[in-house]
Amino acid sequence: MNREIRLVSRPTGMPTLDNFELVETPMPQPGPGQVLVRNLVMSVDPYMRGRMNDVKSYVPPFQVGQALDGGAVGEVVQSQSDQLSPGDLVLHGLGWRDHAVGDAKGFRKVEALPDISAYLGALGMPGLTGYVGLVDIAELREGDTVFVSGAAGAVGSIAGQIAKLRGAARVIGSAGTAAKVDWLVNELGFDAAFNYRDAPVRSQLKSAAPEGIDVYFDNVGGEHLEAAIGALKPFGRAALCGAIADYNSETPSPGPRNMTLIVPKRLSLRGFIVTDHSRRMPDFLAEVAPAIASGHIKFASTFVEGLANAPDALLGLFRGENTGKMVVRL
Amino acid sequence: MNREIRLVSRPTGMPTLDNFELVETPMPQPGPGQVLVRNLVMSVDPYMRGRMNDVKSYVPPFQVGQALDGGAVGEVVQSQSDQLSPGDLVLHGLGWRDHAVGDAKGFRKVEALPDISAYLGALGMPGLTGYVGLVDIAELREGDTVFVSGAAGAVGSIAGQIAKLRGAARVIGSAGTAAKVDWLVNELGFDAAFNYRDAPVRSQLKSAAPEGIDVYFDNVGGEHLEAAIGALKPFGRAALCGAIADYNSETPSPGPRNMTLIVPKRLSLRGFIVTDHSRRMPDFLAEVAPAIASGHIKFASTFVEGLANAPDALLGLFRGENTGKMVVRL
Known part of the structure; x- marks a missing residue:
């Protein structure tokens, strides 16, 4: 079985854990050109609060009854694409679930790092x-x-x-x-x-x-x-x-x-x-990645353990519980 | 004798006529390089309200006990400068008085127009x-x-x-x-x-x-x-x-x-x-002056008569009494 976090109701004011539920679903199978990825770390970010409201904005709202989504890093476990192989580490937008499936082009291969959560924060x-x-x-x-x-x-x-x-x-x-x-x-x-x-x-x-x-x-x-x-x-x-x-x-x-x-x-x-500025990613990485590698720029992640605690990790952002990036480790 | 309007006290909230006084002073005499100008029209502008407060800003505050100043158009009546001659029409910054005296370089010669108040508004x-x-x-x-x-x-x-x-x-x-x-x-x-x-x-x-x-x-x-x-x-x-x-x-x-x-x-x-943008004046005039001359851009001035009524003209800006430029005709 797979597991995912769904939005079950829209909050008024500060969200509560009741706005979310953890649901078991059948393990997805990759179709032609697709990959199955086991998520290792996922992101919770302040902008996700806005997506819990039913308002038109620069990203569409989360839908009630459906899984949330957001940045994640995972490992390819099955591949029906010649772009990616099992064992590859990938950055993608299907967080809030243990396993994600999708077309290979939606998953960007990344290098192993001592702390892969950097892809969700300082390098992301x-x-x-x-x-x-x-x-x-x-x-x-x-x-x-x-x-x-x-x-x-x-x-x-x-x-x-x-x-x-x-x-x-x-x-x-x-x-x-x-x-x-x-x-x-x-x-x-x-x-x-x-x-x-x-x-x-x-x-x-x-x-x-x-x-x-x-x-x-x-x-x-x-x-x-x-x-x-x-x-x-x-x-x-x-x-x-x-x-x-x-x-x-x-x-x-x-x-x-x-x-x-x-x-x-x-x-x-x-x-x-x-x-609106993703074309600046190469310039950003050219300047900042070496500074991170050399220790001139430091970063921290605050880890919350387990998919079930992802809603609380999101709420923790509004309670100021993170130093650096708030990350859920799956 | 000459006359000028002085600030006698700083207002709290909406200014009143009591904040101003009309004072007679000796007629100033131009020194070498200077001109004496009889003012014909003078400007009152909303930004002058800020100058009535004793706060540092982008223009210095008016000083209590001294004459106010601001844009005006006048006619040279005496000249000790070879830059300007009696009869010349000039735009300058010494309004709020019947006659102004100063170095010729502070007075910009302008052409006669059917309505010279344009220099204080649409063309200014x-x-x-x-x-x-x-x-x-x-x-x-x-x-x-x-x-x-x-x-x-x-x-x-x-x-x-x-x-x-x-x-x-x-x-x-x-x-x-x-x-x-x-x-x-x-x-x-x-x-x-x-x-x-x-x-x-x-x-x-x-x-x-x-x-x-x-x-x-x-x-x-x-x-x-x-x-x-x-x-x-x-x-x-x-x-x-x-x-x-x-x-x-x-x-x-x-x-x-x-x-x-x-x-x-x-x-x-x-x-x-x-x-901060006075270097754009030539571009502005090149584009807008012909449009005014041809009637494609229209302007209006609301005239208040007499120096004594200049304080009330300024207050009138905050009562919305002007259509187009508020101008005092001297």
């Missing part, structure tokens, strides 16, 4: 997100002072380190625990970091960057965005990647109370979605 | 603001649907007409009276316009642009900006020029409640200040 979509957001959207320049919110997450941790690698004068991160703050400064080389639960973001950011910031990389929204608009220097640039603070809001949150600063400070706020 | 800084905001900041493209708030003002009326001239598929404006709405549609050629006092901006914008907008030119902020964020299509662009709805707020207004749409819709919001 979250890493590319950090790269594109900083380089293309926020147009990072040497000497910039950069603030990254949600800096201990999969995207933020890479964004901050790419900023350092590219000559930012000062990189500041926010996170939600003392341990994460410590990790940012003492492991990843952030110049400063703070716990946003300790005091208002505005005052902590002011202490960390008394002269203001040039670039803001936003994973959080809400209070963080307001503080960043206040701290941005003239001609400052914000790359808006996500707003995890609002993903479970049942009523719309008021926006920043200082929007009128955008004109006199000539600020630029730009939202982006990484899937 | 407000016109350039509309041009730069649409063309450079919002990156207007042929076929775009464009929404301009405050569209019957000096900036908005030119912005909307430049959009049409450059091939926008549909241009929609908002204004605060039925007469202005009528002027936008029946005189300026807007495709649609509405009175924002009649019903929520969101629903009126939805009716005027059921399929959404590509570009938003913001002169208003507040409810207008929220409605525009809701209406912008994916990859939509907003040029933020001003936020007249908030200039007299005593407490910061909450920002748009739909800021989280910026990411999934990949929106871009950019603030700008026209003085």
Whole structure:
């Protein structure tokens, strides 16, 4: 038998485990040109919360009664394609299940690594997100002072380190625990970091960057965005990647109370979605993969064990339980 | 004797006439290289409200006890410079007084026109603001649907007409009276316009642009900006020029409640200040001056008579009393 996680109901506000169920299904058989893959690790990401709602967006919503999907790395166990062979390690989009079947072209062969979860994080979509957001959207320049919110997450941790690698004068991160703050400064080389639960973001950011910031990389929204608009220097640039603070809001949150600063400070706020920028993957890998191999860029994964715990791993993102990438090991 | 308007106190919230005083001063005498100019028309502009506050911004604040300043057109009456001669018409920055004196290089000679107030509006800084905001900041493209708030003002009326001239598929404006709405549609050629006092901006914008907008030119902020964020299509662009709805707020207004749409819709919001873009003046004039001469772009000025009424003319901007440019005739 195979197993998969299905959406059984749509949440209002914060999802609960009741919105999901683990279902046994017959083991799928690969047809001509297809492969059967045993998943080893799968991704849970904040954007998946949006897919639990029945709204048209840049990715279609999950369907009630059907398995969820998302990034995963697995091993080919049967192949009816000459593109892939049993034993090959592949990256693909059919997570949330023990075994996946599909046309070989939907599975990209990857090399073995000491930690294959890197393909779901630092070397994957979250890493590319950090790269594109900083380089293309926020147009990072040497000497910039950069603030990254949600800096201990999969995207933020890479964004901050790419900023350092590219000559930012000062990189500041926010996170939600003392341990994460410590990790940012003492492991990843952030110049400063703070716990946003300790005091208002505005005052902590002011202490960390008394002269203001040039670039803001936003994973959080809400209070963080307001503080960043206040701290941005003239001609400052914000790359808006996500707003995890609002993903479970049942009523719309008021926006920043200082929007009128955008004109006199000539600020630029730009939202982006990484899937529009996949052509940048080769440039990203050419720059970041060697930095990871040499240890100049570090990454971490927080592992949750077992497919049955995947829903709780997803919910854990909103409780801030991950340092680096949240990954389910199957 | 000469006369000038001084700032005597800084307002909290909406300014009152008590914040200003009309003062007689000795007639200034031009020194070597200087000219004496009798002002004919002077400008009042919404940005002047910000200069009444004691805050550092892109232009220095007005000083209490001193004359205000701003754009004006006058006639040279005495000259100690070989650059300018008595009778020359000049554009300069020493409004808010009957006569101005200064180095000749601070006065730009202009040609006589049937309505010289054009130099303060359609052919001046407000016109350039509309041009730069649409063309450079919002990156207007042929076929775009464009929404301009405050569209019957000096900036908005030119912005909307430049959009049409450059091939926008549909241009929609908002204004605060039925007469202005009528002027936008029946005189300026807007495709649609509405009175924002009649019903929520969101629903009126939805009716005027059921399929959404590509570009938003913001002169208003507040409810207008929220409605525009809701209406912008994916990859939509907003040029933020001003936020007249908030200039007299005593407490910061909450920002748009739909800021989280910026990411999934990949929106871009950019603030700008026209003085950063003065190198575009020749391009602007090359394109817009002939269109004004031929009647393809129309403009209006609302005249207030007499220097003594200049403070009330400034306050009138916030009461929406101007159609097109608000000008004081001296």
